Every structure is written in C-alpha cells, then in structure tokens.
Amino acid sequence: xxxxxxxxxxxxxxxxxxxxxxxxxxxxxxxxxxxxxxxxxxxxxxxxxxxxxxxxxxxxxxxxxxxxxxxxxxxxxxxxxxxxxxxxxx
Amino acid sequence: xxxxxxxxxxxxxxxxxxxxxxxxxxxxxxxxxxxxxxxxxxxxxxxxxxxxxxxxxxxxxxxxxxxxxxxxxxxxxxxxxxxxxxxxxxxxxxxxxxxxxxxxxxxxxxxxxxxxxxxxxxxxxxxxxxxxxxxxxxxxxxxxxxxxxxxxxxxxxxxxxxxxxxxxxxxxxxxxxxxxxxxxxxxxxxxxxxxxxxxxxxxxxxxxxxxxxxxxxxxxxxxxxxxxxxxxxxxxxxxxxxxxxxxxxxxxxxxxxxxxxxxxxxxxxxxxxxxxxxxxxxxxxxxxxxxxxxxxxxxxxxxxxxxxxxxxxxxxxxxxxxxxxxxxxxxxxxxxxxxxxxxxxxxxxxxxxxxxxxxxxxxxxxxxxxxxxxxxxxxxxxxxxxxxxxxxxxxxxxxxxxxxxxxxxxxxxxxxxxxxxxxxxxxxxxxxxxxxxxxxxxxxxxxxxxxxxxxxxxxxxxxxxxxxxxxxxxxxxxxxxxxxxxxxxxxxxxxxxxxxxxxxxxxxxxxxxxxxxxxxxxxxxxxxxxxxxxxxxxxxxxxxxxxxxxxxxxxxxxxxxxxxxxxxxxxxxxxxxxxxxxxxxxxxxxxxxxxxxxxxxxxxxxxxxxxxxxxxxxxxxxxxxxxxxxxxxxxxxxxxxxxxxxxxxxxxxxxxxxxxxxxxx
Ligand SMILES: Nc1nc2c(ncn2[C@@H]2O[C@H](COP(=O)(O)OP(=O)(O)OP(=O)(O)O)[C@@H](O)[C@H]2O)c(=O)[nH]1
Ligand SMILES: [Mg+2]
Numbered sequence: 226x227x228x229x230x231x232x233x234x235x236x237x238x239x240x241x242x243x244x245x246x247x248x249x250x251x252x253x254x255x256x257x258x259x260x261x262x263x264x265x266x267x268x269x270x271x272x273x274x275x276x277x278x279x280x281x282x283x284x285x286x287x288x289x290x291x292x293x294x295x296x297x298x299x300x301x302x303x304x305x306x307x308x309x310x311x312x313x314x315x
Numbered sequence: 316x317x318x319x320x321x322x323x324x325x326x327x328x329x330x331x332x333x334x335x336x337x338x339x340x341x342x343x344x345x346x347x348x349x350x351x352x353x354x355x356x357x358x359x360x361x362x363x364x365x366x367x368x369x370x371x372x373x374x375x376x377x378x379x380x381x382x383x384x385x386x387x388x389x390x391x392x393x394x395x396x397x398x399x400x401x402x403x404x405x406x407x408x409x410x411x412x413x414x415x416x417x418x419x420x421x422x423x424x425x426x427x428x429x430x431x432x433x434x435x436x437x438x439x440x441x442x443x444x445x446x447x448x449x450x451x452x453x454x455x456x457x458x459x460x461x462x463x464x465x466x467x468x469x470x471x472x473x474x475x476x477x478x479x480x481x482x483x484x485x486x487x488x489x490x491x492x493x494x495x496x497x498x499x500x501x502x503x504x505x506x507x508x509x510x511x512x513x514x515x516x517x518x519x520x521x522x523x524x525x526x527x528x529x530x531x532x533x534x535x536x537x538x539x540x541x542x543x544x545x546x547x548x549x550x551x552x553x554x555x556x557x558x559x560x561x562x563x564x565x566x567x568x569x570x571x572x573x574x575x576x577x578x579x580x581x582x583x584x585x586x587x588x589x590x591x592x593x594x595x596x597x598x599x600x601x602x603x604x605x606x607x608x609x610x611x612x613x614x615x616x617x618x619x620x621x622x623x624x625x626x627x628x629x630x631x632x633x634x635x636x637x638x639x640x641x642x643x644x645x646x647x648x649x650x651x652x653x654x655x656x657x658x659x660x661x662x663x664x665x666x667x668x669x670x671x672x673x674x675x676x677x678x679x680x681x682x683x684x685x686x687x688x689x690x691x692x693x694x695x696x697x698x699x700x701x702x703x704x705x706x707x708x709x710x711x712x713x714x715x716x717x718x719x720x721x722x723x724x725x726x727x728x729x730x731x732x733x734x735x736x737x738x739x740x741x742x743x744x745x746x747x748x749x750x751x752x753x754x755x756x757x758x759x760x761x762x763x764x765x766x767x768x769x770x771x772x773x774x775x776x777x778x779x780x781x782x783x784x785x786x787x788x789x790x791x792x793x794x795x796x797x798x799x800x801x802x803x804x805x806x807x808x809x810x811x812x813x814x815x816x817x818x819x820x821x822x823x824x825x826x827x828x829x830x831x832x833x834x835x836x837x838x839x840x841x842x843x844x845x846x847x848x849x850x851x852x853x854x855x856x857x858x859x860x861x862x863x864x865x866x867x868x869x870x871x872x873x874x875x876x877x878x879x880x881x882x883x884x885x886x887x888x889x890x891x892x893x894x895x896x897x898x899x900x901x902x903x904x905x906x907x908x909x910x911x912x913x914x915x916x917x918x919x920x921x922x923x924x925x926x927x928x929x930x931x932x933x934x935x936x937x938x939x940x941x942x943x944x945x946x947x948x949x950x951x952x953x954x955x956x957x958x959x960x961x962x963x964x965x966x967x968x969x970x971x972x973x974x975x976x977x978x979x980x
Binding site: 259263264265266267268269270271272273275276277278284286287288289290291293296297298299300301302303304305306307 | 380381383385411412413414415418445530580581583584587588591617621623711714715716718719722727728752816817818819820821822823
C-alpha cells in the first residue's frame with residue numbers, strides 16, 4: 226500500500242477507521258496504521274502485525290484489561306495502551 | 316570422552332515455545348526447563364549426542380521472533396548464530412502457526428549457514444485442521460524439512476541422519492535467495508556493493524547486513540561507526556578504503572529516506588511486510604486449513620479461563636486449593652515423619668552414648684530429617700502443581716487476567732509469570748525476568764520477586780503459623796504480605812525512571828499437560844533442593860551444635876540482643892536462627908527446635924513472636940542463592956540497594972507489628 230493511498234483513505238473514509246479497542250469480540254478488520262513508536266512497531270510487525278494484515282478479536286477484558294487477537298494463525302495478547310495504537314479498517 | 320569422533324555443532328533456533336528445549340532434552344538427555352509459555356530458556360545450553368561416528372554438539376537457544384535486538388533473548392541468540400557460526404542451524408517451527416514462524420526462517424536463511432527445518436507439533440496442527448505439504452515446502456525454500464512430534468519423540472532419527480548427511484557433504488550448500496519487491500531488491504543491491512569493500516562488514520553475510528542497515532539495526536550501525544573511526548590511525552594505507560567505508564552511512568541514509576518517503580512506514584516495517592507477503596504466498600501453496608465446525612474442549616476451557624468473572628473466581632479457587640492442599644498434605648506427612656524421627660532418639664542414644672560427639676552426630680541427623688520432613692512434603696506437591704499449570708499453558712492465561720493488577724505495581728501481565736516461578740524459588744524467578752523487554756521493568760520485577768515468599772519461606776509460615784495458630788492465620792499473613800508487596804512495588808515504580816512498557820505476549824495453545832514432562836520437571840526441581848539445600852542444612856546443624864557446645868552461640872546471641880529482644884521483642888535465641896536463615900530460609904525454622912531444645916515451639920514463642928519472626932524472615936534478606944542471582948542480573952550497586960532497603964524494611968515492619976499486635980492481642 227502506498228503512502229498516497231493511506232492519506233486519501235484517512236481523509237475520505239474516516240468513519241470506518243477505528244482502533245483495535247473499538248472492535249467487539251469476533252469482529253475482524255485490516256490494519257491500516259500502527260502508531261506505537263519505532264521499537265513497538267518493529268516488535269509488532271515481527272509478530273505478524275503488519276499493514277494490511279487481517280486480525281480478529283478473540284477476547285477483550287472489560288475496563289483496563291488487555292485484548293487477545295488472532296493474527297496469522299497465532300493468538301496475541303496486547304495491553305490496552307498498545308491495542309489503542311493499532312488502527313483498523315473494517 | 317570419545318576422542319575419535321568427528322564433531323558437528325548444531326544450534327536449535329526458532330520462535331518461543333515451539334519445542335526447542337524438549338527436543339534438546341530428548342537428544343542430549345539433559346534437562347532444560349520445559350513448559351507451555353514463551354520465554355523459558357533465557358540462556359544457551361550445550362549438550363551432546365553421539366550418532367554414526369559423529370559427536371553432535373547441540374546448542375539450545377532462547378526462543379525469539381526475529382533477528383533484531385529488541386530483547387535480551389534476541390541479542391543472545393543472534394550473537395551466537397553470528398559469531399560462533401554453528402555448522403548447521405536447526406530451525407524449529409511450530410506447525411500449527413506456520414505463517415508467523417516462517418518470518419524467522421526467512422531471516423535465518425539470510426545468514427547463509429546450512430539449515431534444517433523441523434516442523435514440530437504436527438499433532439496439534441492436525442487437531443486444528445491444518446495440513447502441511449512438507450515436500451512442497453522443502454522445494455520452495457530449498458531446505459530439508461522434517462515433521463516431528465517432540466513430545467512423542469517422533470522424527471528425531473530422521474533429524475540425526477540428516478545432520479550427518481549434511482556434515483558429510485563436501486561441497487557447501489547452496490542458499491536460496493528469496494527475492495522481494497523490485498525496488499527493495501534494487502536498493503539492497505546498491506548497499507551490498509558498498510558493503511563488499513568494507514573490511515568488518517564483509518565478514519558477515521552481505522545480504523543480511525544490507526537488510527540490517529535498512530532496518531537501522533543498532534549493533535550493525537555500531538560496527539560501521541567503529542570501522543569508520545579505526546583506520547584514521549594508519550591513515551595513508553587505507554585512505555581508499557576509508558572513503559568506501561564512509562560511503563555506507565550516507566548511502567544508507569538516502570536509501571532509507573527514499574523508501575520511507577515512498578511507503579510512509581519505517582524501513583524495518585516495510586521489510587517485514589514484504590517478507591510476510593512472500594510467506595503468505597508460500598503458505599497458500601503448502602498449507603491447507605479445514606475449518607473445524609464443532610467447538611473444541613480447548614475453546615470451551617479458554618472461555619472459562621479468560622472469562623471476566625469466572626476466570627477470576629477460578630484463579631482464586633486454584634490459589635486457595637493450592638495453598639490448602641500444600642498445607643494439608645505437608646502438615647500430615649511432616650508430622651508423621653517427625654514422630655518417626657523422635658522415636659529414633661532413644662535407640663540412637665543407646666548406640667552412640669551421650670558424649671559431645673554423639674550430640675553432634677545426632678544434630679546432623681536431625682538437620683537431615685528436618686530438611687526431609689519439613690521441606691519435602693511442602694515442596695513436592697507445590698512443584699507438581701506448578702508443573703501442571705506451566706505445561707498446560709494456564710500460566711499465560713493468568714498473565715492475561717493479572718495484567719490490570721500488575722499495572723498497580725508499574726508492570727504488565729507478563730511479569731506475573733516470573734513472579735509465579737518466584738513463588739517456587741526466587742532464583743528462577745529472577746532469571747525469568749528476562750522476558751521483560753525493558754531494563755526498568757526487569758529491575759522492578761526482580762525487586763518484587765525478592766519480596767515474594769518462596770516455598771522455603773512459605774515453609775516457615777506453614778510450619779510455624781499454620782501449625783500453631785491455624786490455617787486462617789496463614790491466609791491472613793499471605794494477604795498482608797501481598798498488600799505490602801503491592802504498596803512497595805507501586806512506590807518503587809514511581810521512583811524508577813522511565814515509562815512502563817505495554818503488554819505484548821503470545822497466547823499459547825492450551826494443552827493437556829504431559830505427565831512425563833511434569834513429573835520430570837518436578838523431579839529436577841526437587842533434585843536441586845536435595846543437592847543444594849539439604850547439605851547446607853546438615854552442615855548448618857552441625858555448625859550450630861559446635862557453636863552451642865563451645866558457647867560461642869551465647870556470645871553471638873548477645874551481640875544481636877538489641878535487635879532481637881530490643882527491637883523485635885523476640886527471645887534472644889532467635890538471633891542465631893536469623894543469621895543462619897540467610898543461607899537458606901527453611902534452615903531458620905528447622906533449627907529453631909534445636910536452638911530452643913524443644914520441638915514444641917509453642918512453649919518458647921508466643922503467637923505474636925511467631926508472626927513477627929515469620930514476617931521478618933520473609934523480608935529481611937533474600938537467601939544466598941537469590942543474592943547471587945541478583946548480582947548476576949543487576950550488578951552490585953542495585954543488589955546492595957535492594958538488600959539494604961529490604962533489611963531496614965523487615966526491621967521496621969517487625970518492630971511496628973510486634974508493638975501493634977501487643978496492644979490489640
Ligand atoms: N502436543 C505437543 N506438544 C509439544 C510438542 N513439542 C513441544 N510441545 C510442548 O510445547 C511446550 C513448549 O516446549 P519447549 O521445549 O519448552 O519450547 P521452547 O521452544 O524451548 O520454548 P522457549 O524456551 O520458551 O523458547 C511444552 O509444553 C511442550 O510439552 C509436540 O510435538 N506436540
Ligand atoms: Mg526452551
């Protein structure tokens with residue numbers, strides 16, 4: 226995906242872009258951007274979370290707890306803070 | 316040693332929790348820690364197996380997700396692979412998560428060493444409806460692929476044969492180059508040309524270095540920097556080289572800029588993205604996934620384990636059962652054993668008479684029995700249950716549930732795993748903190764773990780408080796300790812500089828615990844106790860007896876009088892117990908009997924003193940082994956800081972509690 230097309234999406238179809246935290250259990254979406262900073266972004270992409278990847282929410286604990294999501298056949302637990310920095314289009 | 320054997324060095328490398336250590340154990344007969352959670356192996360281990368005239372040296376490496384330098388494990392594994400260049404890399408892959416695992420495989424291929432790929436856990440993969448075409452994968456990657464089920468030892472003979480086959484091959488292996496997008500390839504090519512002329516860098520695989528430069532890998536950039544600075548001394552000769560060297564940095568900067576501008580993401584992410592694109596293609600060709608219709612028991616259990624209400628209730632239930640089970644079982648068996656021991660006394664006296672030597676002999680026997688009767692009944696069931704929790708994968712569910720509570724002490728859920736190990740023994744707990752990514756989090760977690768009562772410490776609480784004051788006092792004490800740890804952790808996290816890192820953890824597949832693995836694990840942990848702690852306890856008892864007979868004991872106790880009697884309101888004999896307790900915590904309570912000359916401690920200690928004694932021994936010092944582990948992980952300055960603050964904490968706490976309880980009792 227090129228830089229150009231991401232920019233366009235953000236401005237025109239803003240409504241359908243949310244963070245992982247906005248998804249409910251069972252919902253899926255594709256990653257459009259990760260705003261975790263260098264180290265965190267690299268780590269997440271090593272674990273399979275790259276731009277365009279499809280993820281599914283498996284579990285979500287209420288209030289301040291973490292989120293479990295399925296990505297590339299594995300399950301990942303992400304803390305609230307990090308999950309909120311992953312932007313999704315669905 | 317068998318000297319005429321030819322040596323081959325092979326390294327086990329792969330993602331966390333794929334089964335490297337279980338394979339290592341199987342082949343070498345050694346006993347690396349096995350469990351179902353990511354990050355058990357924190358240091359490389361070496362063992363050997365002899366096969367067809369070869370000595371195959373096997374190296375077990377920490378599991379990592381990438382050859383970057385994000386965590387200690389990654390640095391350790393990568394250092395080994397790059398600098399020690401094993402003859403063959405065995406890439407262990409989890410067949411049930413092929414796609415994610417292949418990223419690391421592609422990275423390993425860039426190291427241009429001979430490779431074998433083991434697709435492990437195919438039993439689990441099949442259960443999940445995943446079928447892999449191994450021959451197809453083999454031809455796609457041009458690496459030998461062997462399916463294995465490590466828990467049942469399936470596929471290992473094939474592996475050994477393959478290792479020997481590769482070792483016998485005269486001509487080196489060809490390395491398949493996986494090519495990516497056109498423009499990335501073009502830029503990689505440019506960088507590789509520049510690297511060719513660099514002296515240090517050209518000793519590494521060029522394509523790999525090119526990737527690392529684009530990813531702005533700190534260690535590789537460091538290398539370039541160092542090389543740039545070095546030739547300046549013998550200026551003239553290397554002038555030409557110098558120019559080449561200095562070219563790399565600006566060149567890479569401009570390439571990175573172009574790529575990032577075009578894609579809008581960091582080069583590192585771009586590269587990983589490209590690799591996953593390739594992997595996706597491969598997986599579509601070699602892997603078939605049938606959707607499984609019926610809800611499996613695994614999913615059902617996970618629903619309960621992770622449920623926002625049921626999950627916590629279950630967790631509390633398990634903890635209570637664990638405590639009560641260990642207490643009940645321990646109490647029953649240790650009383651029985653103690654009685655047997657007491658009954659031996661008259662016979663003993665008859666044989667050995669009543670001299671000084673006989674007394675020393677008896678006390679060594681008493682120490683031995685004390686170790687066996689007090690420690691074993693508590694340690695054995697605890698380690699068994701811990702083994703079950705670990706091998707089933709429940710422990711990562713606990714980390715998920717505990718995440719929010721761990722934030723109170725400025726950590727995240729993953730830190731709960733080393734904490735749980737710390738309840739068994741603080742030493743593996745401290746080492747286990749390496750799964751924390753940041754130094755700040757590691758320091759904090761290690762500090763918290765030294766406060767956690769380990770089994771040896773809990774024995775004091777069970778044997779003293781449980782036995783004389785009842786089980787409910789055990790619970791009260793544990794809850795109190797828990798609160799204290801939370802407060803202290805919270806305060807410390809505010810003092811330590813830096814932000815806590817968020818939780819990123821792989822949730823492992825729930826498994827039926829393997830009885831053999833659990834029993835072996837329990838046995839090895841128990842053996843550690845028998846080999847290390849028991850001799851210490853016996854020597855300690857003998858020394859104590861000698862001190863007592865030479866009346867040095869009295870002097871020692873007198874010296875500690877201001878602390879024991881003055882500050883803590885404890886009887887003066889306890890001074891010695893506190894001193895010997897530094898070597899091993901349970902020693903303190905094992906020796907209490909002989910210190911006071913009675914096995915009924917209720918006659919010499921009142922309830923308040925028992926509680927104060929239990930609290931003080933919990934906090935005043937970590938045992939010697941833990942101090943050694945602290946020094947290794949944190950160096951002296953932080954270690955001494957921790958020791959000093961814990962000692963003062965214990966004394967202040969003891970003084971306050973003894974006075975408050977005295978008023979309200
Ligand atoms: N069912 C099944 N379980 C397996 C297989 N191989 C390994 N396991 C289990 O997988 C878990 C992890 O095994 P380990 O050998 O500790 O994994 P590791 O790769 O050394 O993990 P780290 O040291 O954490 O990187 C254990 O619970 C094993 O019992 C297999 O082929 N089948
Ligand atoms: Mg291991």
